[in-house]
Amino acid sequence: VTLPARLSGVLCPVVTPFKTDLSPDPDRLIRQSQWLLSQGVGLAVFGTTSEGNSLSVDEKIALLDRLAEAGIDLSRMMAGTGCCALSDTVRLTRHAVEVGCAGVLMLPPFYYKAVGDDGLFDSYAGVIDRVASDRLRIYLYHIPPVAQVGLSIDLVERLVRRYPDTVVGIKDSSGDWDNTLALLRRRWDDFRVFAGSEGFLLRTLQHGGAGCISATANVNGAAIRRLFLNWRDPQAVAEQEQLDALRRLFQAYPMIPALKAVIAAHTADGEWQTVRPPLVALRTEQKRSLLASLDERAFAMPGLPGRHCINP
Amino acid sequence: VTLPARLSGVLCPVVTPFKTDLSPDPDRLIRQSQWLLSQGVGLAVFGTTSEGNSLSVDEKIALLDRLAEAGIDLSRMMAGTGCCALSDTVRLTRHAVEVGCAGVLMLPPFYYKAVGDDGLFDSYAGVIDRVASDRLRIYLYHIPPVAQVGLSIDLVERLVRRYPDTVVGIKDSSGDWDNTLALLRRRWDDFRVFAGSEGFLLRTLQHGGAGCISATANVNGAAIRRLFLNWRDPQAVAEQEQLDALRRLFQAYPMIPALKAVIAAHTADGEWQTVRPPLVALRTEQKRSLLASLDERAFAMPGLPGRHCINP
Numbered sequence: 191v192t193l194p195a196r197l198s199g200v201l202c203p204v205v206t207p208f209k210t211d212l213s214p215d216p217d218r219l220i221r222q223s224q225w226l227l228s229q230g231v232g233l234a235v236f237g238t239t240s241e242g243n244s245l246s247v248d249e250k251i252a253l254l255d256r257l258a259e260a261g262i263d264l265s266r267m268m269a270g271t272g273c274c275a276l277s278d279t280v281r282l283t284r285h286a287v288e289v290g291c292a293g294v295l296m297l298p299p300f301y302y303k304a305v306g307d308d309g310l311f312d313s314y315a316g317v318i319d320r321v322a323s324d325r326l327r328i329y330l331y332h333i334p335p336v337a338q339v340g341l342s343i344d345l346v347e348r349l350v351r352r353y354p355d356t357v358v359g360i361k362d363s364s365g366d367w368d369n370t371l372a373l374l375r376r377r378w379d380d381f382r383v384f385a386g387s388e389g390f391l392l393r394t395l396q397h398g399g400a401g402c403i404s405a406t407a408n409v410n411g412a413a414i415r416r417l418f419l420n421w422r423d424p425q426a427v428a429e430q431e432q433l434d435a436l437r438r439l440f441q442a443y444p445m446i447p448a449l450k451a452v453i454a455a456h457t458a459d460g461e462w463q464t465v466r467p468p469l470v471a472l473r474t475e476q477k478r479s480l481l482a483s484l485d486e487r488a489f490a491m492p493g494l495p496g497r498h499c500i501n502p
Numbered sequence: 503v504t505l506p507a508r509l510s511g512v513l514c515p516v517v518t519p520f521k522t523d524l525s526p527d528p529d530r531l532i533r534q535s536q537w538l539l540s541q542g543v544g545l546a547v548f549g550t551t552s553e554g555n556s557l558s559v560d561e562k563i564a565l566l567d568r569l570a571e572a573g574i575d576l577s578r579m580m581a582g583t584g585c586c587a588l589s590d591t592v593r594l595t596r597h598a599v600e601v602g603c604a605g606v607l608m609l610p611p612f613y614y615k616a617v618g619d620d621g622l623f624d625s626y627a628g629v630i631d632r633v634a635s636d637r638l639r640i641y642l643y644h645i646p647p648v649a650q651v652g653l654s655i656d657l658v659e660r661l662v663r664r665y666p667d668t669v670v671g672i673k674d675s676s677g678d679w680d681n682t683l684a685l686l687r688r689r690w691d692d693f694r695v696f697a698g699s700e701g702f703l704l705r706t707l708q709h710g711g712a713g714c715i716s717a718t719a720n721v722n723g724a725a726i727r728r729l730f731l732n733w734r735d736p737q738a739v740a741e742q743e744q745l746d747a748l749r750r751l752f753q754a755y756p757m758i759p760a761l762k763a764v765i766a767a768h769t770a771d772g773e774w775q776t777v778r779p780p781l782v783a784l785r786t787e788q789k790r791s792l793l794a795s796l797d798e799r800a801f802a803m804p805g806l807p808g809r810h811c812i813n814p
Contacts (some may be wrong), residue, residue, distance in 0.1 A: 212619065243587065243613035244587050244611065244614075245587050264548070273558075275556050276563060277556065278558045299555075300558065301550075301555035301648065302556075302780055305780040305781065306782065311782055312780070316524070336613065338650050348731075466622070467628055470621045
């Protein structure tokens with residue numbers, strides 16, 4: 191078995207489809223994943239945008255198995271595996287390694303707040319030591335606006351130095367460019383820094399970063415991928431501005447329900463709008479105005495049926 | 503089967519003992535629970551102080567089964583069952599009802615922040631409708647300093663009005679007396695308001711509250727219980743002051759490791775000090791100074807072996 195290569199490029203925290211009874215829908219997830227891969231986008235299942243923490247470990251394991259059985263290219267996929275309980279994180283991470291994921295995107299335990307770096311180090315070390323696999327590749331997940339528990343650069347450095355072949359990258363969703371820049375400037379050996387959104391993609395690449403993992407890649411992956419490929423070209427600044435404009439449009443709404451509403455419209459499949467509580471689907475008027483503003487920009491999702499009216 | 507009676511009095515968020523391999527230790531949990539019941543204290547397993555969110559659902563189900571098999575009086579126990587994932591909360595809540603817990607203490611899903619009351623209402627309603635048991639008694643768990651997702655009084659009112667026989671109380675760990683007072687003043691029919699610590703116990707009882715659920719009840723339950731019984735007596739103010747003084751002493755340290763260190767010393771069982779990451783056990787000098795300050799107050803845990811030296 192070959193060891194997983196480190197990831198780069200544009201990855202998508204794939205939205206998780208639910209049936210109307212709120213159970214996860216593996217068939218839709220497989221189709222959406224196949225479509226994303228066809229757009230040149232890698233997969234980051236069970237991220238924040240995936241409602242990953244609204245899924246049980248059993249549900250995530252079952253979805254991983256279905257993705258693997260469907261022949262999804264797991265060498266282009268990382269799975270979110272960081273839970274509050276060490277035992278959950280170990281179990282899910284072990285399974286992600288066993289099915290062959292290229293990596294895992296690992297939140298710190300996020301219930302207890304104001305914990306110190308020592309306890310967070312012990313958390314990651316506890317997982318790594320228990321999973322005990324030379325195939326484990328961890329991308330740390332720093333998202334203090336949501337998790338409220340962040341990863342200091344000192345802590346990242348301790349982990350990289352202690353586990354240089356395992357702790358191989360980070361997604362920085364702090365929204366703080368100075369923090370991303372500080373991570374990029376450390377230049378640990380082949381360490382992969384991903385911007386937490388495409389808003390920082392050009393700057394991240396200019397400073398030696400690996401790419402981005404972005405919510406809007408669920409609907410706009412090909413365009414983000416184009417900037418990833420063209421970032422040295424003269425038109426890169428204009429491309430970044432276009433990505434930013436589309437992103438701002440989504441940011442006027444709750445992001446996850448907005449993405450699902452747009453996917454529902456473009457796959458002509460209203461059930462895609464379903465979210466798990468505590469999230470709430472867009473109201474009809476929100477949906478109408480979001481879709482209208484996308485229409486104004488002639489927004490399309492290449493290869494999907496195309497924009498349809500969807501019922502609330 | 504008789505329906506569970508609503509709870510009142512002093513309840514303890516029982517600290518969860520771990521073996522040195524960090525697996526939960528049911529035998530120690532049973533002994534600690536028996537001791538707490540002998541002190542007149544009810545049980546709230548899997549609360550914040552219990553490192554409840556550092557345990558998987560499987561681990562919590564196994565511990566509930568062991569407590570039930572050991573004959574622990576479940577009519578005096580609530581179990582923390584609120585997880586991030588609806589499916590986890592449903593499964594654990596259903597099990598707590600099946601084994602016969604008098605109630606459950608239910609956090610809202612706490613990963614996504616700035617969610618609205620509608621989504622939180624749907625979360626609780628989703629659990630209640632799926633568990634679908636007339637034996638389910640929910641005590642809402644409002645702890646914004648940790649969960650960062652709180653329960654507005656409007657939301658509580660909506661839940662009580664929609665599910666008057668199921669949503670029967672709240673633990674208010676906001677640390678905000680005005681919020682507790684506002685809850686007490688609503689006087690919903692037989693709704694049980696518990697202070698989140700004994701620091702508000704006297705005031706809570708003076709305003710018609712049900713009692714408190716307090717971390718320090720793990721070591722000082724009998725004294726807290728005494729105030730619960732004597733709150734109309736002249737010495738109540740002095741008793742409250744004594745409880746506050748002991749509480750302040752613990753608050754100079756990380757609370758959960760401090761409680762475990764004291765239990766370790768008083769049961770002459772050093773393994774009690776073990777915490778799961780991200781928490782970190784007290785350092786030797788912290789332990790020494792905490793135990794010394796308790797010795798100065800002639801602190802004892804009635805019925806336990808008594809204060810011993812414990813190794814780091």
